[in-house]
Amino acid sequence: GLGIARRIDEAFEILESVEKDTSDGSPRLSPHLLCGFLNALIEAGDMRRANALVARFRQVLYEGQSVLLYNLLMKGYIKSNFPLGALTVKDEILRQGLKPDRLTYNTIIFACVKSAEIEKAFQFLEDMKVSHKGWKG
Structure with missing residues (x-):
């Protein structure tokens, strides 16, 4: 995955394209998708960005309860x-x-x-x- 390869910047570019609705296949911003990005950050050992991701998308992440x-x-x-x-x-x-x-x-x-x-x-x-x-x- 992107986290293991430490390609975090690429992961954030993908996330940004999903957020702006310009990504291929038009995936929607969902708790499941964001947890995937969160896991990539954790695998890369980047808790600073992981916490920032949670703070930025708190409302979407909490949808999943x-x-x-x-x-x-x-x-x-x-x-x-x-x-x-x-x-x-x-x-x-x-x-x-x-x-x-x-x-x-x-x-x-x-x-x-x-x-x-x-x-x-x-x-x-x-x-x-x-x-x-x-x-x-």
Whole structure:
């Protein structure tokens, strides 16, 4: 993908053409499309631009009312060696009234372990068990 190849500028040119409705095939600006760009930025390790993308397209991204956006941001913070940033994203999930999914909990637990917050990791594991009663850990 563009993120892995670090062709971020090219990705933003594509995004701009979609935004201006001048791209081939006339794709529409959607949460799914923007999450793809967000993932490219995260894969490239560019959290500055990832956060800017979220801020710029917040309204479109929130249309989806999905935790996918937040799971991607948490992944980015962990990947950029700032696992505690993932915990602040978890707070935003709750503020938005969204329900964390299993991937959210797994990512939060991983962030806690990476930042040596073992007690918090166990607390989130317990929260996950309560939220996802069918899960047997």
